[in-house]
Amino acid sequence: MAQVTMTVRTDANLKSVFTNLCEEFGMSANTAMNIFMRAVAETRSIPFTIGKRRDTRQEFGDLLDAMHQAAVERDEPELSMEDINAEIADARRERRARRERAVL
Numbered sequence: 298m299a300q301v302t303m304t305v306r307t308d309a310n311l312k313s314v315f316t317n318l319c320e321e322f323g324m325s326a327n328t329a330m331n332i333f334m335r336a337v338a339e340t341r342s343i344p345f346t347i348g349k350r351r352d353t354r355q356e357f358g359d360l361l362d363a364m365h366q367a368a369v370e371r372d373e374p375e376l377s378m379e380d381i382n383a384e385i386a387d388a389r390r391e392r393r394a395r396r397e398r399a400v401l
Contacts (some may be wrong), residue, residue: 305330 307315316326324332336344368375376384
């Protein structure tokens with residue numbers, strides 16, 4: 298089968314990361330690209346799911362909103378930063394005490 302050259306434009310950092318990973322996998326970037334193209338040709342599809350990038354910031358905001366709404370529905374007071382920090386400090390003290398008991 299005749300060999301041809303193909304040029305692909307990509308970000309320099311992405312190319313470096315890709316090339317290094319391919320080497321870790323025991324192959325060249327050229328071999329990896331050939332495997333990818335062969336898989337696309339054989340399956341007549343992209344061999345992984347392509348989807349919309351998740352906006353984790355939005356998901357986090359939605360989660361906070363849901364937690365706030367649940368607290369309102371349970372008639373729980375909102376916590377101040379001081380309250381939150383006190384709860385964190387208490388949890389750390391309890392964890393430290395459990396570890397110390399486990400050592401004894």
